[in-house]
Amino acid sequence: MGSVPGVAILGAGIFTTSQYLPILSKQSSTAPILKAIWSRSKDAAENAASLVAKFFPDVVAKWGEDGLIQILEDSSIHAVAIVLPAQVQLEYVQRALKSGKHVLQEKPIGPTLSDVRDVLSYHSGMGSQAPVWAVAENYRFEPGLIEAARLVKSIGDMMSFEVIVELPMNSSNPYYSSAWRRDVGFKGGFVLDGGVHFVAGLRLITGCEVTQVSAIARHVDPLLPSPDNVSALLQLENECAGVLVMSYSCTARKVSWRVLGSKGTVEAVRDQKDGSHGYLVTFYPLGGTVLSKFFPFSGVENELKAFVGDVSQIVYEGKTAEDADKRSNVIEAYHDVAVIEAMLKSSNNKGFPVHVDRYEKEI
Template sequence: MAPRIAILGAGIFVKTQYIPRLAEISDLVSLKFIWSRSEESAKSAAEVARKHFADVECVWGDNGLEQIIKEDSILGVAVVLAGQAQVDTSLKLLKAGKQVIQEKPAAANISEIENALSRYNSICPDPPGQPIWAVAENYRFEPAFVECKKLIAEIGDMMSVQVIVEGSMNSSNPYFSSSWRRNFTGGFILDMGVHFIAGLRMITGCEVVSVSAITSHIDKTLPPPDNISSNFQLENGCSGVFVMVVSSRSPKIFWRVVGMKGTLQVERGNQDGRHGYLVTQYGADGQSKSMFYPFSGVTEELKAFIHDISEAKKGINHVPEPRSSFLEGARDVALLEAMLESGSKQGALVHVKKF
């Protein structure tokens, strides 16, 4: 029997991503509950879900949450709430013995991460018995980044890394008016930025040790800061730049690693009407080869979580997918927080907190 799960949250991302992606893998999972704080939003999300999961129930408020917690048949819960509410809700579920996949960012800042980790470890200090706490970071599951991780060795010793993000967070974007992102320290830089940092860490296979950044606030329709330019140093000694513009008139996103024997680049784009990433490898001989990988990271991360909760139920010492671990999500946040801190100190060198 397919494991039963619940979704907490009924916003845009649940309706446009979670429900359709779970529908693609409905042979692997059964969606039993959708919860929201309000009855109205729970009902509207459940209506969308019923097209694929006829038996889904909607519940709301404190009583609805208690119902999910007490329901023994629910193995896993997806927490897709406002960033400020996610960690406390996740910990409440973990304490009740549920397996959790929580949307990114892992937490709002380093102090919340440290507090969360100590609370998580106090629930059950030993990994075999610990409930799974996954953070949904689809970039670590995108086939383009998985492929780049394999190809990186072929370009030889790294000399330079560039991550250029010119985003399109304007009033036509459905997330533009999202109030929780506007009340988040770091605003869209933190909420969107964790993705691009995850991509950087995935491709290079290396942690960033220190940063120096300049931040600015130019577009007053966006929360501050809306621009960041950072130099960073990887633990292997290689340096790089991370540039992020939250809202550009001409969006462009790419990661580029220059090595002694060639260069590797991942660029966001679309081919034949499908959105995804173009991976290009430039060789020492001047030749290049490219492959396009359509987006499938959300589906892949959900598949991994469903596999993990199914294995954990068998009671064997199953090691959950490391790419989804709370620690991985925490490392993305720690790096962005270091950049934002450096920006607030006019570019002072800041060492990245290690987890």
């Protein structure tokens, strides 16, 4: 097992128990060695550790400040996955980086760009020996969206696009009652937390950065944090314009990206087939045969594999963070948040166009 890194998970909430632990357990023979699961509460940490004890018999539960220090000082733990509320993640990211741990944190990278820039500066200042700091944006690892991005390259001049996000957020959703997403200090609520996914999908599929937005956000459902609806006009760096419409107070469900070009159209729609959820990707070529293919979801699994592979190569093969998978690069995650932040700023100014912030410095 000398080439398999040791990993700890910080956070024992819904996403850890429903995604990370099942994926790691399914691949326990090839997965990293899960050394510890930490939570601020003893009960949560012990419950999460019990779920994977069969697959990782040496995993231990840690909690509180003392447990965190023990993890950060443990030389057998090479990396940590941070799955905590967005308001506090950056604090733990910086502590982990300072201790020399490689970090995979859940999206969004931070509650505001200002908060993110402070830690980006710290990480950049660590130089060439800095640990990997990756952000888990599984949409950049979804085979269906990757295929859509490949097809878009063959549609000629990009003329327009539309992103439709209809996701009813009600009591049947496990994240509905999540306290941190409802915190008044977390500006954007589900629009920020979920919206970065759909911006990431747009940036991936079009292969372009968003440069300017004009948006109107509304608060319709009093049981949801504000805002719960956004309609935006977006301009890309190639001067193509399109729309993004996002609703969490809706009743129907639909998630899709559609890009129109002079030689064809590409569409990726969330769908299911044979009991599997995923994306149905359809190519409508000019004067040709319509082609459709279904791709089951595997983004979370793929991003975890990529991170563990990067850490393994650094720890055992002399690679550096510069060699890590660019899809999880913190700058990518920064630009996802930048688009959402620009939308909210535009709405606060009655839809006045806002330029999207760019972080130019490479790390």
